[in-house]
Amino acid sequence: MPLPVIVLVRPQLGENIGKAARAMLNFGLTDLRLVDPRDGWPNPDAGPSAAGADCVLDEALAFETLDAALFDCNQVFATTVRPRDMIKEVVGPQEAIKRTRALSGAGGRTAFLFGPERSGLDNDDIARSDVIVTVPVNPSFSSLNLAQAVIILAYEHFQQELGDTATPADTNLMPAPKEAVTGLYGQLEEALEPREYFMPEARAYLMKRTLRNILDRAGFTMQEIQTLRGMIKHLLRVPK
Amino acid sequence: MPLPVIVLVRPQLGENIGKAARAMLNFGLTDLRLVDPRDGWPNPDAGPSAAGADCVLDEALAFETLDAALFDCNQVFATTVRPRDMIKEVVGPQEAIKRTRALSGAGGRTAFLFGPERSGLDNDDIARSDVIVTVPVNPSFSSLNLAQAVIILAYEHFQQELGDTATPADTNLMPAPKEAVTGLYGQLEEALEPREYFMPEARAYLMKRTLRNILDRAGFTMQEIQTLRGMIKHLLRVPK
Numbered sequence: 001m002p003l004p005v006i007v008l009v010r011p012q013l014g015e016n017i018g019k020a021a022r023a024m025l026n027f028g029l030t031d032l033r034l035v036d037p038r039d040g041w042p043n044p045d046a047g048p049s050a051a052g053a054d055c056v057l058d059e060a061l062a063f064e065t066l067d068a069a070l071f072d073c074n075q076v077f078a079t080t081v082r083p084r085d086m087i088k089e090v091v092g093p094q095e096a097i098k099r100t101r102a103l104s105g106a107g108g109r110t111a112f113l114f115g116p117e118r119s120g121l122d123n124d125d126i127a128r129s130d131v132i133v134t135v136p137v138n139p140s141f142s143s144l145n146l147a148q149a150v151i152i153l154a155y156e157h158f159q160q161e162l163g164d165t166a167t168p169a170d171t172n173l174m175p176a177p178k179e180a181v182t183g184l185y186g187q188l189e190e191a192l193e194p195r196e197y198f199m200p201e202a203r204a205y206l207m208k209r210t211l212r213n214i215l216d217r218a219g220f221t222m223q224e225i226q227t228l229r230g231m232i233k234h235l236l237r238v239p240k
Numbered sequence: 241m242p243l244p245v246i247v248l249v250r251p252q253l254g255e256n257i258g259k260a261a262r263a264m265l266n267f268g269l270t271d272l273r274l275v276d277p278r279d280g281w282p283n284p285d286a287g288p289s290a291a292g293a294d295c296v297l298d299e300a301l302a303f304e305t306l307d308a309a310l311f312d313c314n315q316v317f318a319t320t321v322r323p324r325d326m327i328k329e330v331v332g333p334q335e336a337i338k339r340t341r342a343l344s345g346a347g348g349r350t351a352f353l354f355g356p357e358r359s360g361l362d363n364d365d366i367a368r369s370d371v372i373v374t375v376p377v378n379p380s381f382s383s384l385n386l387a388q389a390v391i392i393l394a395y396e397h398f399q400q401e402l403g404d405t406a407t408p409a410d411t412n413l414m415p416a417p418k419e420a421v422t423g424l425y426g427q428l429e430e431a432l433e434p435r436e437y438f439m440p441e442a443r444a445y446l447m448k449r450t451l452r453n454i455l456d457r458a459g460f461t462m463q464e465i466q467t468l469r470g471m472i473k474h475l476l477r478v479p480k
Binding site: 027028051093136141142143147151158162 | 262263265266267268291292293332333334375376377378381382383384385387388391392395398399402
């Protein structure tokens with residue numbers, strides 16, 4: 001049963017990485033991944049604030065890109081507020097953890113993305129997620145810090161683990177690991193680029209993000225992705 | 241509908257008081273009370289770490305004793321682990337907040353006690369509470385800091401407020417404000433002391449705590465306490 005992965009995207013202060021590690025371990029989470037941490041990794045500032053959760057820091061992996069960090073994750077939640085220009089489902093922590101546990105019961109891995117301290121996740125990060133999880137807070141004082149956001153999700157997970165067991169998700173419907181979605185997207189982009197799909201140039205960026213978003217939201221299974229990739233390959237052939 | 245009161249008992253660092261205030265306001269709680277803060281009150285170290293939750297600090301009241309701080313509270317939860325030498329019910333955060341909201345629906349006020357950073361609540365503090373609330377944590381890494389403990393309870397409260405409404409408790413069964421229990425206890429102690437009840441001297445302390453504990457656990461209503469006090473007064477009379 002894979003436990004949730006905590007992914008800190010472009011974290012700024014080592015101290016906050018340490019605090020996040022501590023919050024994770026308080027509630028039994030240990031898989032910490034860092035995407036492009038500002039001050040590199042390992043970071044000597046992380047240890048002291050982990051207050052003993054060194055094992056989490058020692059095992060933490062740093063990745064250059066978010067796609068790389070999510071390679072083996074079947075479901076990705078972005079912790080943020082609802083974005084204005086993207087269609088994503090938004091759920092609360094309880095529902096997010098319910099889905100996490102249902103997937104985990106079938107052997108699937110879920111990642112939670114947390115953005116940089118100051119700015120939060122950007123739209124490209126959010127586009128990589130399947131669903132947005134928003135912690136409902138006091139609307140007139142909503143500045144949750146990184147470790148607090150982490151601890152609330154870790155707490156919710158631990159609580160539900162202690163409670164009654166979730167119905168495991170149907171293994172036949174397990175969304176493929178994100179590595180497979182990235183592969184599918186890459187195949188498409190590679191095929192579309194020379195076919196002048198991403199035009200005008202000024203809109204290319206947004207068009208790519210939208211495409212990737214569609215692939216993520218679809219929740220394709222591995223089998224489906226293999227089928228799609230074969231199909232796309234065929235589409236690219238010159239008709240006889 | 242009274243919101244939960246957060247009572248920090250003998251807090252040590254002003255910084256942690258500020259962080260607790262921030263955690264409270266994130267989830268809409270504003271009634272902060274301090275019992276015998278180590279460095280006095282107000283404390284200039286609290287402001288910066290409150291990160292904007294100054295309104296909570298400005299309104300925070302400091303009390304010399306826990307009894308004084310709880311004067312208008314009808315229900316008191318101690319955040320701690322199960323004590324070895326005291327009979328108290330132990331619940332998790334969800335159940336604690338469920339009861340808090342049920343009581344609040346009937347106009348009752350609930351306090352959550354948090355102990356000093358290093359040592360936690362002592363047995364005398366715990367004796368003043370009706371029920372213990374324990375946040376279930378990773379048994380091999382259980383060091384929750386003060387602000388994290390506060391935020392988990394505040395989060396749980398906010399979540400349940402957003403969810404379906406709790407059935408309000410029966411106003412006729414509302415436990416009396418603690419001021420009334422303290423009054424009842426005081427009446428008894430005053431009567432028992434000269435009657436050499438608290439003997440031998442070495443055991444007096446424990447006997448008093450046990451007595452107070454019994455009165456708290458009983459959850460007497462105001463009406464019941466008034467009846468009891470009248471009854472005790474009569475008990476003290478010399479029989480004709």
